[in-house]
Amino acid sequence: MTLTPRRHDALIALAGLLGGLVLIAFGAYDRTDSVPRWAAALPLFAMAGLELFRRTRPVWTATLGGLVLAAGLVAGSVLATLVMYTDLLYAAVLYGPPRMAKVLHLTGGATTLVLSGLTALYAEVPNALLVAGFCGLIFLAPVWTADLLRRHQDRAEAERLRAEQTALLAEMDRRAAVSAERARMARELHDVIANHLSAIAIHATGAQSVARRQDRPADDPVVAALAVVRENSVQGLAEMRRMIGLLRRGAPAGPLAVGESGEESYAAPRLAALDALLDRARAAGQEAGLAFEAASSGEPGELPAPLELAAYRIVQESLTNAVKHAAPGTVRLRVEYRPADVVVAVDSPYREDAGPGRALHGAGAGLVGMGERAELLGGDFEAGPQDGRWRVRAVLPRETKGADG
Numbered sequence: 001m002t003l004t005p006r007r008h009d010a011l012i013a014l015a016g017l018l019g020g021l022v023l024i025a026f027g028a029y030d031r032t033d034s035v036p037r038w039a040a041a042l043p044l045f046a047m048a049g050l051e052l053f054r055r056t057r058p059v060w061t062a063t064l065g066g067l068v069l070a071a072g073l074v075a076g077s078v079l080a081t082l083v084m085y086t087d088l089l090y091a092a093v094l095y096g097p098p099r100m101a102k103v104l105h106l107t108g109g110a111t112t113l114v115l116s117g118l119t120a121l122y123a124e125v126p127n128a129l130l131v132a133g134f135c136g137l138i139f140l141a142p143v144w145t146a147d148l149l150r151r152h153q154d155r156a157e158a159e160r161l162r163a164e165q166t167a168l169l170a171e172m173d174r175r176a177a178v179s180a181e182r183a184r185m186a187r188e189l190h191d192v193i194a195n196h197l198s199a200i201a202i203h204a205t206g207a208q209s210v211a212r213r214q215d216r217p218a219d220d221p222v223v224a225a226l227a228v229v230r231e232n233s234v235q236g237l238a239e240m241r242r243m244i245g246l247l248r249r250g251a252p253a254g255p256l257a258v259g260e261s262g263e264e265s266y267a268a269p270r271l272a273a274l275d276a277l278l279d280r281a282r283a284a285g286q287e288a289g290l291a292f293e294a295a296s297s298g299e300p301g302e303l304p305a306p307l308e309l310a311a312y313r314i315v316q317e318s319l320t321n322a323v324k325h326a327a328p329g330t331v332r333l334r335v336e337y338r339p340a341d342v343v344v345a346v347d348s349p350y351r352e353d354a355g356p357g358r359a360l361h362g363a364g365a366g367l368v369g370m371g372e373r374a375e376l377l378g379g380d381f382e383a384g385p386q387d388g389r390w391r392v393r394a395v396l397p398r399e400t401k402g403a404d405g
Contacts, residue, residue, distance in 0.1 A: 005055055012087065013051035020044040020080030028079070035076035043072030047084045054091035059100065062092035086142040093146035101147040108139030186247035189240060197237040204230035221287070228284050235280070270308050271300065271335065274315055278333070281319040289328030290348075292319070298337030307396050310373040311335070311344050314381075317366045318346035318392045326390065327351035341379065341398055347391040370394065 003011065021041065023029060029040045046068045050061045065088040072081045089108075093101045112135035120128035208226050216223050278292050285292070315333060322331045329349030336343040367383050370392070374381035379396040 016084040017048040030077040040076035058092040058096035090142040182247040201233040294333040296335040322348040
């Protein structure tokens, strides 16, 4: 069990007090013939009481400890009292203000010189040398030790702060590099892909104008195909602008939306917009003989933005794959809101033979992307044929469990 600082100080005080009482009980203190035991015990109890505040009041305990030590030398010196006083000097340097080391060095050195000088003046030189060594052990040795330890601690703290600063600078450099790469990607998307999508939308609009001038009916397959091409190109351009805004701003962004004021805004995709996805899928899949149904259960509540974005993209990719690859029939979308997670399921008629023109370039990349989105949130994803239908199912937790969530 790890001791708290207060308990550690109490343990030191208790050990010093018990040790001193044992010495006093056996008469192991100075002037035992003239000093009663209770008089020798008084400085011992006072020094043990000061030990309780060695960490919180280091300056006061060292000052009062010197007075108690002087009283103990007069009343009858006990070794435990001397040892506890050295600990008070040690704690004053270690826990006190930085200038405390200099003060105690000066006072300890002066005390040693004065006492050894007086001894040499009124007694023999060997006695003066003994007094100098004894005073050095009492007044200087604990101060030197604590000062050395504190210097090591300060140096270690400075190294730790320097390491944190280096790590912070490295993180700032990494973020700057990521921002530069995001800006470069945004430029590439804008200059290449967005321009191509704009050209497709413009040509589709021009073709629709030509069809109107030729008085083609609205249900003409060519007119319907041009409408689908234009709508999807405009939607793709909006998504591209959203991604460019995301890369440049470094903040969550969604499909391009136009407010009542006509200003463009970027809002994260929400599951409430699934009806618009279904409408576009119905328009695109009508020629292939596809019908779309949607159902939901449970209470959505407050959903995290990453969850709604992942669910929206999974539904979008699933409906796109159904339009591309599904056999004629009904595509069913089901969203289940549960207390701990959200379940998204899409099943469509399974076509074993894609036929000419149905197996498009990049097939399979969408499934990988959907699986990665679910994995980043700590959810589960599965897709494959089952009972003659192609089933896609994703379970997305409301609380992110993935490492990169």
